[in-house]
Amino acid sequence: MKHNVILGTGSAAPDNVVTNADLEKIMDTSDEWIVQRTGIKSRHIALPGEKFSDFAVSAARQALDMAGVEAADLDLILAGTISPDHIMPSAACSVQALLGADKATGMDVCAACSGFIYGLSIADKxxxxxxxxxxxxxxxxIVSHHLDWEDRTTAVLFGDAVGAAVVGARADGHRLLSVETGSDGNLGRLLYIEGLGSATPVTKDFDIDNTYIKMKGREIFKHAIKNMVEVSNRALARAGVTLDQVTKIIPHQANMRIIEMLAKQFKKPMDDVFVNIDRYGNSSAGTIPVALSEAVDTKFIEPGDIVLMTVFGGGLTWAAAVLEW
Ligand SMILES: CC(C)(COP(=O)(O)OP(=O)(O)OC[C@H]1O[C@@H](n2cnc3c(N)ncnc32)[C@H](O)[C@@H]1OP(=O)(O)O)[C@@H](O)C(=O)NCCC(=O)NCCS
Known part of the structure; x- marks a missing residue:
């Protein structure tokens, strides 16, 4: 009998690394504040000319290599992102062209940080x-293009990175046991980018401030914990797995304090929780697939592990997936 499995993973990020000390030079912040409040020490930031598809293609090629699948044999490409190369064509179509995945259908999934697990949910179905x-x-x-470098309340939190996974149905392999999603549009103004859409189109009076991420950090914090716990419990129930059976957690990398509170809620030691926020910051839809790829590469997850991945983001959106590795 065939099951849905993860066949390969990959990740990529810009070479340019910006440390907290670098940020201290351009805004009123400190390494101490950023590390204490968020756990972030550095992040990758794209240089002018670098775009989403550059890193998506690199991550995708690694995932395809690991999977032993040719780009030409892809049937579907799902790209979870809010920073495609262009509004049209979609990021997935840009990647399709660069990979030469001629027979695939490409489409984007707009769910902010939850984009990758939303994509897994669509792939599963x-x-x-x-x-x-x-x-x-x-x-x-490439979320840095939406950062206001004069706004210390958001600029220090985010970074650029892209991850990818190839999924298919096989008799053996790393099983995708369940994927669950949720959203609440009523909370959309807690984390948003005002402009570039039809509500605030670009006119000659367009204010560049409309292209920046705006966030109510404290309120997001509360919703993040509550919704990641709720959706994780749903995913575990659907997988028929108890929390006791979960051996590893790959959480959204938005804030170290959120990650630690989540571990406490799930009664798991931090040793069982994957963390790379110190090196990446919050790469939005990149956090989960980049962490998954690094967890595979470093053998943080190994055959036999039951892995819970959980995320939340703008929308608000949230999602969780359970894997049997
Ligand atoms: C953003 C976040 C780190 C802020 O931490 P906080 O403890 O809530 O801090 P506050 O916003 O209350 O700010 C506390 C003080 O630090 C200041 N501050 C904010 N950013 C700062 C920075 N980068 N450097 C130094 N000081 C800063 C504030 O101005 C405030 O100063 P005041 O007390 O003089 O007014 C935290 O709320 C958070 O991580 N929330 C979740 C956000 C998130 O996950 N977003 C992504 C969703 S996918």
């Missing part, structure tokens, strides 16, 4: 209809 499909799920951002 496609595969249940057609188990012969090879699906590339990408998640990530």
């Amino acid at each position: 496609y595969l249940k209809c057609d188990p012969d499909m090879n699906i590339l799920v990408i998640g990530g951002e």
Whole structure:
């Protein structure tokens, strides 16, 4: 019998690393404040000319290599991002062209930080209809283009990175046991970018401030914990797995204090929780697939592990997936 499995993973980020000390030079902040409040020490920031597809293609090629799947054999590309190269064509179509994945269908998933797990959810359901499909799920951002470097309340938190996974249905492999999602549009103004859409189109009076991320950090914090716990419990129930059976957690990397509170709620030691926020900051839809790829590469997750991945983001959106590695 075939199951939906993760066949390969990959990740990529700009070479340019910006440390907290670098930020101290351009805004009223300190390494001490950033580390204490967020756990972030440095982040990758794209240089002018670097765009989403550059890193998405690199992550995708690694995932395809690990999977032993040719780009030409992809049937579907799902790109979770809010920072595509262009508003049109979609990020997935840009990646399709660069990979030469000629027979694939490409589409974007707009769910902010939850974009990758939302993509996994869509892939899971496609595969249940057609188990012969090879699906590339990408998640990530060049979110730095939406940062106001004069706003210390947001600029220090985010970074650029992209991850990818190839999923398919096989008799053996790293099983995707369940994926659950949720959203609440009523909370949309807690984390948003005002402009570039049809509500605030670009006119000659367009204010660049409309392109920046705006956030109510404290309120987000509360919703983050509550919704990640709720959606994780749903994903575990659907997978038929108890919290006791979970051996590793890969959480959204938005804030170290949120990660630690989540570990406490789930009664798991921090040794079982994957953390790379210190090196990446919050790469939005990139956090989960980049962390998954690094967890695989470093053998943080190994065959036999039951892995819970959980995320929240703008929308608000949230999602969780359970893997049997
Ligand atoms: C953003 C966050 C780190 C702020 O931490 P906090 O403890 O809530 O801090 P506050 O916003 O209350 O600010 C406390 C003080 O630090 C100051 N401050 C804010 N950013 C600062 C910075 N980068 N450097 C130094 N001081 C800063 C504030 O101005 C405030 O000063 P005041 O007390 O003089 O008014 C935290 O709320 C958070 O992480 N929230 C979740 C955000 C998130 O996850 N977003 C992504 C969703 S996908």
